[in-house]
Amino acid sequence: MELRRSLSASAEAEKPMRRYGAVEETAWPAERLGRNQLDIISMAETTMMPEEIELEMAKIQRLREVLVRRESELRFMMDDIQLCKDIMNLKKELQSLVAIPEKEKTKMEKQREDELIQKIHKLVQKRDFLVDDAEVERLRLPESCS
16 A cells, blocks of 8 residues: 555656646647737736837846945945034034133043044045045946936
8 A cells, every 4th residue: 555655656746746827837729829829928917928028127127227326326325424424523522622722721632632633534534435435336337227
């Protein structure tokens, strides 16, 4: 009995699996259909010609490229905005320290002033690199995406 089960199981395993919508499993009666109808590939809700599918895929690819480019631009813009906010906050703090007459500044205030200047300088350099990167990215992507 078990031998029969294993033989029938192996025979079923050798049969090709039928899948819904599998073109190779669909029998097209060529006598009833014209040539144009044979070229049609039917999906669940739409019937399209192969050429139409290729055009649709090309449109989607172009849209994807535009969206990837826009996402990149928006990321650069967000980073730029954050850097500008950080620079402005540091500048405000520096202005309050610079407003103190030099004779009245403590050693800690002088050190903090130097630290702020260095931090602002680093952030400005970082922003310059960001702007350069954004320009390189803009030139790298094909103009057809814009």
